[in-house]
Amino acid sequence: MSNASSDPIYIQILTQIRQSILSGELVEGDSLPSIRQLAKDLQVSVITTKRVYEELEKENLIDSVVGKGSFVSGTNQDFIREQRMRRLEEKMLEIIRESKEIGMSSQELIQHLTLLSEEEHTE
Incomplete structure (x- = not known):
């Protein structure tokens, strides 16, 4: 993340995770940190990371399973x-x-x- 960027923090996080999935760095089945853990690691609000994960789910890039976490989707x-x-x-x-x-x-x-x-x- 960059404080110098004009993009909001959640857009920066979203872009980085999306790019990791689309480039193949993260592959089907890979688990992502919990919303709380990601917020803690990046020193941002839980609301911010929740918003990122919700957007990635809308794009069918990740699946979230209650009690299990979020995973890179099996999208073809x-x-x-x-x-x-x-x-x-x-x-x-x-x-x-x-x-x-x-x-x-x-x-x-x-x-x-x-x-x-x-x-x-x-x-």
Whole structure:
């Protein structure tokens, strides 16, 4: 978590856990700390961590079992891929908007993306 970030604390926590699941760092069946334990570890309110877990449940990324805890959901890989694609599209739209703001044509943007992609493959 970063105090310098403009994002609220719960968004920072949510983003970190979501990213860990979508990247495969956390996999199906992995247990998460209890809401109270996470709050204690991060020195935040229990309400904050409860809100994070509720949001992750809405996204079908975790399952919470009363008396047992919260676990990474058994959601299939197609769902996770779809979620990642949706986030990637949002980032692409942001890049398109910004490139228009600086007067970059679609063709220039594609060329730049191609160049960066080729450089990434050679590393």
